[in-house]
Amino acid sequence: MTAAIAAAVDKSYPGCEVLRGATIRVRPGTVHALVGENGAGKSTLVKIIAGIVTADGGTLALGERTVDVASWNRGAARLAGVGIVQQHGASAPTLSVVENAVLGTEGGPMLALDAPASELKKLGDKIGLPIDPRARAGSLSLGAAQRAEIVAALYHGAKLLILDEPTAVLAPVEVEGLLARLRALAAEGMSIVIVTHKLDEVRTVADDVTVLRAGETVATFSTVDAPLDVAAIARAMVGSDLPPGEKVPAPAADAKVALSLKGVSFGELADATLEVRAGEIVGVAGVDGNGQRELALAITGLARGSGTIMLGGRDVTAASPARRLGAGLAHIPEDRHRGGLILSATVADNLTLGRADITGRFRIDRARVAAAARAQIEQLDIRPPNADALVESLSGGNQQKVVVGRELSRPNLVAVVASQPTRGVDLGAVARIHERLRAAATAGAGVLVISADLDELLALCHRIVVLLRGKIAGERTTREELGALMTGAA
Amino acid sequence: MGERSLVDWLRPSANLKRELEAALIAVLFAVAIGSVLMLIAGKAPGYVWSQMLIRTFSDSYWTGQLLYKATGLALTGLAVALALDAGLFNIGAEGQLTAGVLACAVIGTSLPESTPAILAIPLCLAGAAAAGGLVGGVIGVLRVTRDAHEVITSIMLNAIVAGLALYAGNTVLFKGGTTTGAPIVEGARLPQLGFGGSSASVAIVIAILAIALVWWLRSSTTIGQAWRAVGRDPDAARSVGIDVAKVRIFAMVGSGALAGIAAANFVLGHKHAFEEGLGRGTGLLGISVALLGRTHPAGVAIAALLLGFLSSGGLAVADIVPKELIEMLQGVVVLAVACAGPYVRRKAVA
Numbered sequence: 001m002t003a004a005i006a007a008a009v010d011k012s013y014p015g016c017e018v019l020r021g022a023t024i025r026v027r028p029g030t031v032h033a034l035v036g037e038n039g040a041g042k043s044t045l046v047k048i049i050a051g052i053v054t055a056d057g058g059t060l061a062l063g064e065r066t067v068d069v070a071s072w073n074r075g076a077a078r079l080a081g082v083g084i085v086q087q088h089g090a091s092a093p094t095l096s097v098v099e100n101a102v103l104g105t106e107g108g109p110m111l112a113l114d115a116p117a118s119e120l121k122k123l124g125d126k127i128g129l130p131i132d133p134r135a136r137a138g139s140l141s142l143g144a145a146q147r148a149e150i151v152a153a154l155y156h157g158a159k160l161l162i163l164d165e166p167t168a169v170l171a172p173v174e175v176e177g178l179l180a181r182l183r184a185l186a187a188e189g190m191s192i193v194i195v196t197h198k199l200d201e202v203r204t205v206a207d208d209v210t211v212l213r214a215g216e217t218v219a220t221f222s223t224v225d226a227p228l229d230v231a232a233i234a235r236a237m238v239g240s241d242l243p244p245g246e247k248v249p250a251p252a253a254d255a256k257v258a259l260s261l262k263g264v265s266f267g268e269l270a271d272a273t274l275e276v277r278a279g280e281i282v283g284v285a286g287v288d289g290n291g292q293r294e295l296a297l298a299i300t301g302l303a304r305g306s307g308t309i310m311l312g313g314r315d316v317t318a319a320s321p322a323r324r325l326g327a328g329l330a331h332i333p334e335d336r337h338r339g340g341l342i343l344s345a346t347v348a349d350n351l352t353l354g355r356a357d358i359t360g361r362f363r364i365d366r367a368r369v370a371a372a373a374r375a376q377i378e379q380l381d382i383r384p385p386n387a388d389a390l391v392e393s394l395s396g397g398n399q400q401k402v403v404v405g406r407e408l409s410r411p412n413l414v415a416v417v418a419s420q421p422t423r424g425v426d427l428g429a430v431a432r433i434h435e436r437l438r439a440a441a442t443a444g445a446g447v448l449v450i451s452a453d454l455d456e457l458l459a460l461c462h463r464i465v466v467l468l469r470g471k472i473a474g475e476r477t478t479r480e481e482l483g484a485l486m487t488g489a490a
Numbered sequence: 491m492g493e494r495s496l497v498d499w500l501r502p503s504a505n506l507k508r509e510l511e512a513a514l515i516a517v518l519f520a521v522a523i524g525s526v527l528m529l530i531a532g533k534a535p536g537y538v539w540s541q542m543l544i545r546t547f548s549d550s551y552w553t554g555q556l557l558y559k560a561t562g563l564a565l566t567g568l569a570v571a572l573a574l575d576a577g578l579f580n581i582g583a584e585g586q587l588t589a590g591v592l593a594c595a596v597i598g599t600s601l602p603e604s605t606p607a608i609l610a611i612p613l614c615l616a617g618a619a620a621a622g623g624l625v626g627g628v629i630g631v632l633r634v635t636r637d638a639h640e641v642i643t644s645i646m647l648n649a650i651v652a653g654l655a656l657y658a659g660n661t662v663l664f665k666g667g668t669t670t671g672a673p674i675v676e677g678a679r680l681p682q683l684g685f686g687g688s689s690a691s692v693a694i695v696i697a698i699l700a701i702a703l704v705w706w707l708r709s710s711t712t713i714g715q716a717w718r719a720v721g722r723d724p725d726a727a728r729s730v731g732i733d734v735a736k737v738r739i740f741a742m743v744g745s746g747a748l749a750g751i752a753a754a755n756f757v758l759g760h761k762h763a764f765e766e767g768l769g770r771g772t773g774l775l776g777i778s779v780a781l782l783g784r785t786h787p788a789g790v791a792i793a794a795l796l797l798g799f800l801s802s803g804g805l806a807v808a809d810i811v812p813k814e815l816i817e818m819l820q821g822v823v824v825l826a827v828a829c830a831g832p833y834v835r836r837k838a839v840a
Contacts, residue, residue, distance in 0.1 A: 320731075321731045322731035325731040339725040342719055342723045342726045343723070353719060353730050354731050355730075359715070360712070362713070363710060364710055364712060
């Protein structure tokens with residue numbers, strides 16, 4: 001007895017084979033983790049099951065019923081009880097939660113929202129995912145928007161719930177809550193597929209695990225036989241053991257201050273004061289929405305606030321972003337799709353965009369651009385290793401490597417601001433990106449890592465401060481202390 | 491997202507083959523629609539099309555008229571394309587051209603009679619560029635400082651500039667009872683190319699130089715990279731230190747200047763005076779040229795020749811079909827380009 005089987009699924013896009021005989025078998029009433037590196041084909045596989053993407057070949061069965069993969073679509077999948085919450089959400093931001101929930105299923109010209117709204121509310125409360133059906137989707141936090149989509153999927157009678165990287169945008173407490181809700185739903189008979197990179201989540205929540213690598217199912221694990229062997233899962237994902245990153249030696253006590261903020265206020269950010277010394281990696285922990293975005297914007301000069309910002313001993317408070325970059329600042333924006341990359345441009349162009357030190361001031365030196373791109377592609381193992389590929393054709397992890405390559409290869413780096421540098425990025429890419437951040441610090445830059453991922457901060461940083469309600473609330477060293485301070489409990 | 495939605499269907503695909511296919515589809519589509527219109531008008535499409543080709547290329551006058559039309563269209567098309575590349579939809583090439591015509595004629599008539607060509611022509615060109623650039627710059631500044639959408643402001647400025655030009659003509663420039671101003675000095679006149687007494691002039695060289703310059707700036711310089719980066723993704727451009735506001739203003743100034751310089755074709759190369767309605771329609775048709783050329787200078791050149799062919803060819807066969815029928819095709823081409831957009835953009839989504 002199975003809830004869903006997708007077997008020997010193939011999917012190719014022009015010039016790119018995404019899935020090659022991928023198989024997943026979901027047992028009813030279980031949480032099934034689908035894991036793999038970025039670009040392994042996880043999202044494509046779940047989209048095929050959910051009827052969003054049409055497979056080229058393979059078989060698909062839901063319960064006892066085998067479906068025709070060629071004609072399988074979202075409408076049919078929804079009727080068959082397949083709900084999906086996509087990675088970047090799929091809500092129309094100007095509509096309310098209830099309007100989004102009934103979108104496409106209205107069945108007539110008149111909108112009757114009261115009944116579905118109260119049903120959604122009741123359903124949300126019942127399963128422990130409280131939502132406000134009347135709130136505008138665009139005004140919700142990422143976590144609340146995700147809850148709304150889960151509840152909407154269940155409202156439509158989903159028996160198989162697919163969540164594509166649901167925890168990538170959540171704070172640790174929210175992650176715990178979500179995983180607990182998923183376990184509870186499974187206990188009530190719901191079948192759940194969760195796509196993730198994070199192995200501690202897999203350990204917490206999964207009954208079964210399917211590992212995809214390069215479009216193929218390379219391993220499956222199940223708690224039926226034995227407790228999950230997380231190390232084995234990691235090996236299956238990357239194909240080899242990850243070398244643990246080495247800590248960068250702490251900077252000398254008399255190391256110069258590379259970056260300092262004094263009483264910087266702007267938007268959510270309230271009177272933030274912070275110092276990063278040369279060679280030091282400082283982490284900023286915190287639940288999303290406590291001023292992280294504003295902190296990065298203020299440091300890079302993309303927004304102006306009050307207070308003083310010093311870069312390598314120079315006051316850059318009034319300087320433009322271009323001047324700050326010229327004075328030795330590098331910036332990895334929190335969302336590579338919003339400010340990090342020009343998706344419709346090539347890898348080479350993105351690696352050298354705004355880098356006058358490579359392109360030349362006026363006339364673009366194509367030979368130097370090509371050489372710089374080649375070097376970064378090799379160093380960061382950007383795949384496919386093609387400088388002329390459009391960035392939009394790359395997987396998320398490889399896109400992020402392009403941003404990192406451009407920013408951290410700037411000459412005479414004084415300070416680095418890395419916002420969520422490995423968000424939604426696979427393990428192999430995480431290792432490469434961390435390696436580059438460590439190298440920047442070793443070379444003498446002050447590195448500020450703003451991240452929602454405590455593991456990342458604990459692995460990378462010399463010191464970790466907590467950003468709470470726009471203020472630097474304090475410095476902590478252990479996961480427990482940090483967690484407590486982040487939530488305002490200490 | 492919202493910031494670039496206007497020109498999203500024009501997004502470059504970096505795939506030359508597809509771009510060419512899309513342009514070809516658009517042209518074939520226009521030919522098909524044109525043929526249907528001809529059938530409705532009771533004419534045999536094959537006969538009309540063949541007559542258009544035969545008359546245009548066997549009679550050097552019509553060949554020259556094609557070049558004359560194409561010269562103006564290449565410059566206004568280049569103007570619209572430059573702005574589009576920077577993410578701005580400059581509907582105002584018409585007004586910028588009118589401003590250029592006015593400035594060009596005023597300078598051309600006020601120079602001393604003995605001014606040599608080496609001085610007179612650059613002065614007239616500079617005036618035309620400055621006037622067009624000023625109108626374009628206003629649109630850019632309003633966009634950047636007041637967040638006023640350039641489509642709206644440029645449409646409004648078209649009307650304002652047209653009104654001002656007519657006012658200037660009526661009060662100062664027009665010779666008693668006519669809608670033509672005084673002739674420009676001898677030195678400011680561009681030599682005709684011949685072609686059976688057609689209007690084609692050396693202005694075509696100016697258009698070719700402008701295309702070459704924009705092409706080079708666009709593909710080989712950091713300036714071109716900056717304006718295209720702003721056009722494709724202003725957020726990314728800002729984050730790597732590009733001054734988005736400055737780029738937008740300068741792109742509009744450059745766009746307006748190119749449209750203004752098109753005045754050379756009409757004033758210096760053809761009429762040698764300010765005239766009511768001179769060059770009218772060339773700015774608006776420049777939008778079609780830019781879209782059909784998919785904003786690439788080479789595409790703009792080809793599209794200008796093609797639409798120039800439709801313009802002059804429509805007149806050449808005016809005894810067979812009404813020229814309005816052929817003019818409709820210029821609009822059809824734009825619709826066809828819009829329809830071909832998704833085809834160009836289709837791509838692998840991994």
